[in-house]
Amino acid sequence: MFHWLQTFMTVYEEKNFTHAAEKRYISQPTVSLHIQKLEEITGSELFIRKGRNHAMPTESADLLYIRAKQLDSLWETSLSDLQQLQGNTRITYTIGASQTIGVYMLPLILPQLQKQFPNYDFVISIANSTIIFKRVETHEYQVGLVESPMIAPTITRTIFAHDSLVLAGDMTSDLWLLREDGSGIRTYTDQFFQQENIIPAQKMEIASNEAILNMLAQGIGKTLLSDLSVRDLSYYNPPTPIVRPLFQIHHHAFPQDPLQIALHQLLLTTFS
Numbered sequence: 143m144f145h146w147l148q149t150f151m152t153v154y155e156e157k158n159f160t161h162a163a164e165k166r167y168i169s170q171p172t173v174s175l176h177i178q179k180l181e182e183i184t185g186s187e188l189f190i191r192k193g194r195n196h197a198m199p200t201e202s203a204d205l206l207y208i209r210a211k212q213l214d215s216l217w218e219t220s221l222s223d224l225q226q227l228q229g230n231t232r233i234t235y236t237i238g239a240s241q242t243i244g245v246y247m248l249p250l251i252l253p254q255l256q257k258q259f260p261n262y263d264f265v266i267s268i269a270n271s272t273i274i275f276k277r278v279e280t281h282e283y284q285v286g287l288v289e290s291p292m293i294a295p296t297i298t299r300t301i302f303a304h305d306s307l308v309l310a311g312d313m314t315s316d317l318w319l320l321r322e323d324g325s326g327i328r329t330y331t332d333q334f335f336q337q338e339n340i341i342p343a344q345k346m347e348i349a350s351n352e353a354i355l356n357m358l359a360q361g362i363g364k365t366l367l368s369d370l371s372v373r374d375l376s377y378y379n380p381p382t383p384i385v386r387p388l389f390q391i392h393h394h395a396f397p398q399d400p401l402q403i404a405l406h407q408l409l410l411t412t413f414s
Contacts, residue, residue, distance in 0.1 A: 143183075144217075147210045149176040153189065153197055154207045160195040170195075180206075208296075211280030212395070235401060236265040238274040238283035240290070240326050241351045242305065243388060246370040248287065251408040258404055270349070272324030278391055285402050286391040287409075289326030289368075299389040302406055303413035307334075307384040310377040311364030316343040319354045319365040327351075330386060331366045338381065388413075 152162040153173065163170040181188050186202035199207070239248050244266065256264065267274075267283065271290030278286040279296050293299070307330055311319070320342075321328040335342070346363065348354050354365055358375055366380070390406050392398060 144213075146176040146180050147213065149173055150180055150188065150203075151207060151210050151214070153177060154199050154203055157197055157199070158195050159197055208280055211282065212393075215281035232261060232263055234263045234265060235259075236267060236283045237405070238267045238269060238277055238286040240271045240274060240288050241268055242289055242327070242368045242370055243287045244268040245351065246368070247303075247388075247409075247413060251405075251412055254408055255401075255405060259401055262401065270322065270325035271329075275391070278393055281393055281396060284392070284396075284399070285405065288389050288391060289386060290329050291326075291387070292329070296393055296395065297391050298394045299391050300406060301387045302390050302409035303388045304385050305388060306369045307366050307380065307386065308369050308372060308377040309364065309380055310367055310372055310375045311358045312361055313364055313378065315362070315364050317363035318342040318345045319357055319363040320345055320347050321351070321354070322347055322349040325349075326386070327367060330384060334366055334380060334384065 149162065149166055149168070149172075152165050153159060156162045156165065159170055159173050163173045166173065177188060184202065184206065186206075187200050188203040188206065189197035189199060191197060237248070245268070248266065252264070252266070256262070267277075269277075271288040271292065274283065274286040274288050275290075275292060275294055275297060277283045279294055287302075289305075307327070320331060334340070346357075348357070351367065351371055354367070355371065355373065355375070357363055358365065366384075369377070390402070390409065392402055
């Protein structure tokens with residue numbers, strides 16, 4: 143059944159039976175058979191077929207995908223634990239961080255974290271808050287650090303610090319430089335626009351803080367951003383101060399491990 147679930151996860155991600163077969167190195171009829179078996183066991187339709195190969199996930203598929211990813215992560219953790227018993231003590235540990243935290247805060251504590259956990263190989267993934275929530279929910283990331291106030295039923299949040307948002311750039315410009323939907327800063331920017339009754343005459347969406355900062359350095363546009371990232375740019379406080387909490391998150395079905403506890407303590411000590 144585990145092979146069926148792996149096939150299902152690939153179809154879910156690819157939305158295509160042919161692409162899933164190629165990625166799994168199995169035939170397309172085998173892919174269809176695996177999905178059929180899962181649908182029989184669950185009593186649910188998992189995909190709505192469109193054309194010969196395209197597959198749109200159903201609500202049942204959405205739920206099963208989350209559970210399957212959790213099982214897959216648990217299996218990988220079990221393999222790692224078994225390898226440790228056999229003398230292989232290296233542990234791969236993934237931390238997801240949104241851009242402001244990942245670029246301006248996390249590097250300041252990673253050396254200390256590595257010293258405390260010398261047998262860990264860290265993988266640091268920088269993404270927006272929505273992506274991090276989803277990957278912590280499926281346990282692809284063991285822990286996440288996010289700027290968004292969003293919540294999820296399976297996620298436990300703990301505040302470790304606060305930052306302030308400021309206005310930077312050419313305040314006479316009509317062009318607003320915006321982060322993409324799903325990012326923490328975009329959530330607060332949209333709230334700021336509503337509060338101040340601002341309808342941008344021009345806007346440009348850029349999925350990178352660094353790219354936005356480079357635009358501002360050239361004198362192009364204006365934006366709302368964290369005071370942690372303004373560098374030597376001129377900035378102004380918004381009419382109403384915007385102070386946002388920064389969160390460490392983990393899946394509540396997986397108890398906090400020693401590294402998560404140490405990470406939270408380092409964040410509190412360094413930034414509170």
